[in-house]
Amino acid sequence: MTRPSPAPFDAVVFDLDGTLIDSAPGMRAAACAMLADLDLPQPDLATVIGFVGNGAPKLVERCLLWAGAVPEAHPGALEDFLDHYTRDPLSGTTVYDGARDLLAALAARGTRLGLCTNKPEVPTRAILDAFDLGPFASVVGGDTLPKRKPDPAPLLRVISDLGVTAVATLYVGDSITDWLTARAAGVRYVHVDGGYQTGPIPDFEPWLHVANLREALEFLYRP
Ligand SMILES: O=C(O)COP(=O)(O)O
Numbered sequence: 001m002t003r004p005s006p007a008p009f010d011a012v013v014f015d016l017d018g019t020l021i022d023s024a025p026g027m028r029a030a031a032c033a034m035l036a037d038l039d040l041p042q043p044d045l046a047t048v049i050g051f052v053g054n055g056a057p058k059l060v061e062r063c064l065l066w067a068g069a070v071p072e073a074h075p076g077a078l079e080d081f082l083d084h085y086t087r088d089p090l091s092g093t094t095v096y097d098g099a100r101d102l103l104a105a106l107a108a109r110g111t112r113l114g115l116c117t118n119k120p121e122v123p124t125r126a127i128l129d130a131f132d133l134g135p136f137a138s139v140v141g142g143d144t145l146p147k148r149k150p151d152p153a154p155l156l157r158v159i160s161d162l163g164v165t166a167v168a169t170l171y172v173g174d175s176i177t178d179w180l181t182a183r184a185a186g187v188r189y190v191h192v193d194g195g196y197q198t199g200p201i202p203d204f205e206p207w208l209h210v211a212n213l214r215e216a217l218e219f220l221y222r223p
């Protein structure tokens with residue numbers, strides 16, 4: 001763990017997939033169902049993990065390209081994927097160890113909590129409810145605004161909903177998308193290993209870099 005000097009923060013905003021939850025098997029199941037509907041081959045889990053991070057439209061496009069298809073030839077593929085996924089967003093999804101403890105500890109110390117994900121908002125809210133993750137005072141998904149991460153707009157929306165400033169906020173994520181989003185928003189970035197980032201991140205300067213959420217808790221929670 002790289003330990004920065006502790007500095008006060010009023011809010012912590014979390015990424016979802018690969019940060020609080022391991023949802024790749026569930027996304028792979030929906031992607032495979034979509035590809036099966038088109039009689040196309042189906043990728044393994046590691047391949048799908050490499051496609052996650054830029055939202056459902058990109059995931060579907062990358063799956064189609066991987067399967068040797070032309071994305072423009074299958075305009076209904078995204079809707080089909082979302083149909084499969086929103087019908088059952090919980091199977092194949094688990095909460096990472098330490099996630100609930102970290103959220104509860106931050107909430108107990110009065111920290112405002114937000115969620116900023118590229119997952120569409122409907123399955124995001126279903127997952128947060130079902131797994132009792134929170135309490136998030138603001139939730140922004142990949143389809144909530146016209147732009148998604150790494151555009152800073154979704155993170156800035158959460159920050160404004162929370163009534164805090166960017167400099168008083170931390171963003172916790174697992175991928176290059178999250179780092180670029182935080183940097184563009186002027187927010188300190190906490191990177192958690194063990195998610196879906198598959199390669200090195202260029203010019204990477206996280207404020208805090210931890211192996212897992214228990215390590216994040218150890219550093220961030222000052223009772
Ligand atoms: O759905 C995705 O592509 C990534 O979702 P995330 O932003 O929660 O990591």
Ligand SMILES: [Mg+2]
Pocket residue numbers: 015016017018019053173174175195196
């Ligand atoms: Mg993520």
